[in-house]
Amino acid sequence: MTSSIATDPITSVQCIFVTKNLLYSSLIPTNPILIPTKLRRFGLSEIINHVLNLEKKIPFDFIINDNVLTTSLQTYLKKYEISNENVLTLEFVESLTEPKLEKAMKSNDWIKCIKANNEFIATGSFDHRTRIYNHSGDLLHNIEFESVVQSLCWLKDESGIASSVILNGNQSGIVECWKVKPDEMEKELVFFCQDAQGAIECLDVNFDGTLFASASFDSSIHIYSTDKDDNTLDSTLDQSKRRKTGKIVKKKIASGTLKGHHASVSSLNFSKDQHSNTLFSVGWDHTVREWDVNEESNKNTMNCENVILNISQSPKTGLLATGHTDNLVRLWDPRVKEGLVVKLKLKSHSGWSSCVSWVNAYNLVSGGYDGFLKVWDIRSTSPIYSIKTFDNDSDPKKIFGLDILDQRLYSGGEEGLLRTYFCTF
Known part of the structure; x- marks a missing residue:
């Protein structure tokens, strides 16, 4: 035959x-x-x-x-x-259904970062502002800073609800903590941090909400308690903060410093294990570093051949996903101490892979300088969906930030629009 x-x-x-x-x-x-x-x-x-x-x-x-x-x-x-x-x-x-655009909210400038929770969607922008929206798209708060807002992170308030306290890291090397209210225009500067010698590149909070970390262009990582009264000083000499708020504002001092990176730290991710205070960091020195925050020690260093821009850990499997300047998304297994820790390379972006976020054990989303969002199933080397976030008659607009909450995907970047997509994640 x-x-x-x-x-x-x-x-x-x-x-x-x-x-x-x-x-x-x-x-x-x-x-x-x-x-x-x-x-x-x-x-x-x-x-x-x-x-x-x-x-x-x-x-x-x-x-x-x-x-x-x-x-x-x-x-x-x-x-x-x-x-x-x-x-x-x-x-x-x-199947995951293809994300469908629900709304696009105009910002006055490029959007650098996005962070959503059950109450709000916050964006940090190149016009030195953090804008806070409700999920209907109404602009509730517009907070102005000294420079570009590089990173955002929601903390829990006194009642333990992660809805009303937000950290803002900016290019001036300052982290500011603000408390906002969903139904009022009132907002309050709770404390600020100024231990870094360079721009704040990224922020993250640990699993139980007791610690947060900030990382900077100067390659340092600082650890802080989230308690507004821990390690604080009355900043009576900080006249700019006093003019901004009309009162004395507390300055929080770092409880620990992690040093090991040899270039700018571009992204942080606390372990999703509730029993661990492990922190992962990545940077322009081509390394993924695993830290014991309690011991202030670099437990493990994993290397690759390219600059790393962003990191996200799967809460289901513990795998790490990273975005790179060679346009790839790499998957890492931090449990492997010998041999190859890069388990998979995902290739589809035609520009820098600037942001990544896990959805579940098998699916993640990446955004790139090519203006595309890619939805991946890691059981395949090809994206399930490629979503163009710019008009057909325009040049690609870089994506700088994305976030995922329940069945919503948020993205923003050079286009100056906060886009909201509905997905069946």
């Missing part, structure tokens, strides 16, 4: 369906099923729904040899020159 190579039309191919989802794995037959090669994701999804006998139809995606199927089976077989006598193994996973 002559083998039919995929350069010729193929009408059917034998497929075995597999899944890691325990709800479905025992319901799928282990024997091959003859499938028409004209089928694409939708048709294959119909088959799985029928086999599983689901009352409410669920859309599925399909992964073959680490590639998400985005074409018909026939096109896939032709592309990879696979014979129809082979048995294809298709892993199916519940």
Whole structure:
């Protein structure tokens, strides 16, 4: 019998369906099923729904040899020159729907960073302002600073609710903590920090909300208590703060300093493990560093060949995702102490991969200087969706920041728009 190579039309191919989802794995037959090669994701999804006998139809995606199927089976077989006598193994996973733009709120300048919580969406901008919106898109607060707002971070208030206290790190090397109210225009400067010798590049708060970290262009990382009364001094000599608020403002002193980076620290991420005060940092020295905050020690240093711009840790798996100036997104396993810790390189951006954020154990979103948001399933090396955030008739607008909260994706950058997308994450 002559083998039919995929350069010729193929009408059917034998497929075995597999899944890691325990709800479905025992319901799928282990024997091959003859499938028409004209089928694409939708048709294959119909088959799985029928086999599983689901009352409410669920859309599925399909992964073959680490590639998400985005074409018909026939096109896939032709592309990879696979014979129809082979048995294809298709892993199916519940689909993420493509993020849909809900609204775009205009800012007066480029947006550098975004941070959302259950009450607010905050943006830091190149016009030296932090703007705070409610989820209906109404601008509630407009806080002015001495320079570009580089990073934002929400803290818990006295009641333990992470909704009304925000940290702002700016290019002047100052971190300011403000308390805002959702239904009033009133806002209060609680304290400020000024230990860095360079611009504040990034901020993050630990799992239980007792500590926050700031990192700077001068390569230092400073650790602070979130308690507004811990390690503070009355800043009676700081006339600019006094003029700004009309009262004496407390200056908070760092409780610890982490030194090890040899260039600017570009991003921080506290461990998602509630029993750990591990902090991850990345920078322009091409390193990912793991810190024991309690001991103020650099526990582990992981290297790569390019500048690292951003980091995010998966709360489900502990894997790290980083964005780079070589346009790649890299995945790291910090538990590996020997051999290769870079587990995967994701290539699709045509500009710097400036921001990354995990969605769940398998999915993450990245934003780039090419003006695209990429939605990834790490069981594949190709993005599931590529979302253009600029008009067809304009040049690409760099994305500087993104955040994800529940079923909302927020992005902003050179375009000067805070974009809100609805997603089924």
